[in-house]
Amino acid sequence: MSAKNWPLWEIFVRSKNGLEHRHCGSLHAADSDMALENARDVYTRRNEGVSIWVVESKHITASNPENNGELFEPAQDKVYRHPTFYDLPDEVKHM
Amino acid sequence: MKNENLYNYILGIADNSLILGQRMGELCGHGPSLETDIACTNISLDLFGQVRSYFQYASKIAGDGRSEDDIAMLRKEREYKNVLLVEQPNTDFAYTLGRQFLFDVYHLAFLKELQKSTDLTLSAIANKCVKEVSYHERFSSDWVKRLGDGTEESKQKMQDAINDLWAYTDELFHQTDADKVMVIEGIGVDVTKLKDSYYKEVSQVLEEATLQVPESKYFQKGGKQGIHTEHLGYLLNDLQYMQRTYPNMEW
Numbered sequence: 001m002s003a004k005n006w007p008l009w010e011i012f013v014r015s016k017n018g019l020e021h022r023h024c025g026s027l028h029a030a031d032s033d034m035a036l037e038n039a040r041d042v043y044t045r046r047n048e049g050v051s052i053w054v055v056e057s058k059h060i061t062a063s064n065p066e067n068n069g070e071l072f073e074p075a076q077d078k079v080y081r082h083p084t085f086y087d088l089p090d091e092v093k094h095m
Numbered sequence: 096m097k098n099e100n101l102y103n104y105i106l107g108i109a110d111n112s113l114i115l116g117q118r119m120g121e122l123c124g125h126g127p128s129l130e131t132d133i134a135c136t137n138i139s140l141d142l143f144g145q146v147r148s149y150f151q152y153a154s155k156i157a158g159d160g161r162s163e164d165d166i167a168m169l170r171k172e173r174e175y176k177n178v179l180l181v182e183q184p185n186t187d188f189a190y191t192l193g194r195q196f197l198f199d200v201y202h203l204a205f206l207k208e209l210q211k212s213t214d215l216t217l218s219a220i221a222n223k224c225v226k227e228v229s230y231h232e233r234f235s236s237d238w239v240k241r242l243g244d245g246t247e248e249s250k251q252k253m254q255d256a257i258n259d260l261w262a263y264t265d266e267l268f269h270q271t272d273a274d275k276v277m278v279i280e281g282i283g284v285d286v287t288k289l290k291d292s293y294y295k296e297v298s299q300v301l302e303e304a305t306l307q308v309p310e311s312k313y314f315q316k317g318g319k320q321g322i323h324t325e326h327l328g329y330l331l332n333d334l335q336y337m338q339r340t341y342p343n344m345e346w
Contacts, residue, residue, distance in 0.1 A: 006128075027130050030241070037234060038130035041137050 009035040010060060012053040013043055019094060021053050032056075098156045101214070103176070103273035104283055105156070106166070107319060108209075109149035110177035113167060114327070115198060116142030117334050118185060127188050134234060138195070141227040148220045168338040172328050173321040176271075180263035182318070182327045186256070189242055189249070193256035196235035200296050201267045203228045204289045213281040236300045243304025250305070257301065258309050265314035267293070 006028040012021035024043050029035035035054040044052065063071060075081065096102055119139035126132025150163035157166070180198055185191045206228055209221035242253040268290040270278070277283025298308045317323065337344060 028128060029130065033237070034241075037237065038134065040230075041134040042130055045133070045137055 006030050008057040009039075009054045010057050011035075011039045011043055012055070013039070013049040014051040014053075015048055016050055021051065024048075026057060029054075096157060096159070100273040100276045101282065102153055102156045103271070104277045105149050105153045105217075107176045107271060107273065108205075109146050109153065110175050111181050111198070111202070112142040112149070113146045114175065114177040114330065115181040115195075116140075116146060117330055118181065118183075119191075119195070121185055121333075122191065131188075135191070138231050138234070141224075141231070145220065145224050145227070148223070152216050152220070164338070168335050172323060172331055175318075175323065175327065175331070176321060177318055177323075177327075178263065178266050179315055179318040179324050180260065180267065182324060182330060183260060183263065184326050187252060189252040189256040190260070192235050192238040192242070193253065193260050195231065196239045196300070197257075197260055197264055197297065198267075199228060199232035199235050200300075201264075201289065201293055203232045204293060204296075205284055205286065208284040208289070212283070217282065239300055239306075240304040243301070243306040253304065254306050257306060258311075261309040261311055262313060262315045264293075264297075266316040266318060269316060269319055271319050 007030075008026055009029055009032075010026050011024055013024045014021045027035065027038050027042055029038050032054055035056075036052055039052045039054055043049065116139045119135045119142065122132060122135040123139070124132065126135050146167065147163060150166045153166055154161055154163050161169075178198075180194060183190065183194055203225070206221045206225045210218050210225065212218040212221065239253060239257075242249040244250070245253075268286045270286060274283055274286065278285045301308050315324075
C-alpha cells in the first residue's frame with residue numbers, strides 16, 4: 001500500500017467556535033479515520049483548529065470554469081445585492 | 096549532589112523521551128508519506144518539549160551550573176538511562192510504529208501515575224504531557240492495527256517488528272535504586288504495578304490487529320543502568336555532533 005494509491009481528502013478546519021469550517025487544503029489517507037489524524041498533524045499543529053471535517057475529494061462536484069461567464073458574470077453589475085447601503089454595528093463580526 | 100536520587104530519577108524519565116524523540120526526528124524528510132512524515136516529527140517535537148521541562152528541572156536540582164543543554168548533549172553513552180526499547184533503530188515503518196506503540200502504552204500509564212506525584216514540578220509536567228502522549232498512543236496503536244490487519248506483507252512486517260521488540264518490553268518495569276527511593280518518598284511511580292495492565296492492553300491491540308502476542312520470556316535489560324545496545328552510540332553521535340564539534344554553540 002503506497003501513498004500513491006491512497007485517495008485524496010479535502011480538509012476543513014474550524015478555527016474557533018462560532019466560525020464556519022474553512023477549506024484549508026487536501027491530503028492523502030487510506031480512510032476517513034486516517035484522514036482525520038493526518039489533518040490534525042498537517043493542518044492544526046500550530047493551534048489552528050477546534051474541529052476538523054474531512055471529505056473525500058471525489059464526493060465534491062465542482063463548477064466548470066468554462067461556464068464562469070454564465071454562472072458568475074450576471075452578478076457583477078448587481079451592486080444592490082451587496083450589503084453596502086447600511087452600516088454594520090461593530091458587534092457583528094465575521095460578516 | 097544533595098538530591099541525587101531525584102536527579103537520577105528525572106533523567107531516567109527524560110532520557111526515554113529524548114532518545115525516542117531523536118529516533119522519530121530521524122524520519123524528518125524521510126517518512127513514507129508527507130502526512131506520516133509530519134506525524135512522526137510532531138511526535139518527536141512533543142517528546143523534545145517534554146525533555147526540556149524535565150532537564151530544566153534536573154539542571155536546577157543538580158545546581159552545579161550545568162544547563163538543560165549540557166545534560167541533554169554532553170553526557171557519555173553509559174550515563175544515559177533510557178530503556179533499550181527506545182534506542183532501537185527505524186528498521187522499517189513497522190519497527191518505527193511498533194516501537195512507538197510498545198513505548199506509548201507504557202508512557203501513558205506511567206504519566207497518569209506521575210500526575211499523582213508529591214513533587215509538584217513532576218506532576219505538573221505529567222499533566223501537560225499526558226494529553227500529548229494520549230494522542231501518540233492512539234496514533235501508534237491505530238497504525239499497528241492497520242498494518243497488522245492490512246495486507247499479507249504488512250502483517251508479516253508488523254509481526255516481525257513486534258516479535259523483535261518484545262524482548263525490550265520487560266525492562267520498562269524494572270526499578271533502579273533511585274526509583275525505589277522515589278517510590279517510598281511518594282515522588283516516583285511504582286512501575287512494577289503497571290506491568291499486568293500493560294501486557295493486557297498491548298495484547299488487546301495486537302489481537303485486534305490480528306497479530307500473535309509473542310510468548311517469548313527472554314528479555315533484554317541494562318538501559319536503565321547505562322548498559323546499552325550497539326545502536327545508542329551511533330544515535331548519540333548524531334545528537335551530540337554539533338555541541339561536540341562547536342562547544343557552547345547556540346542558535
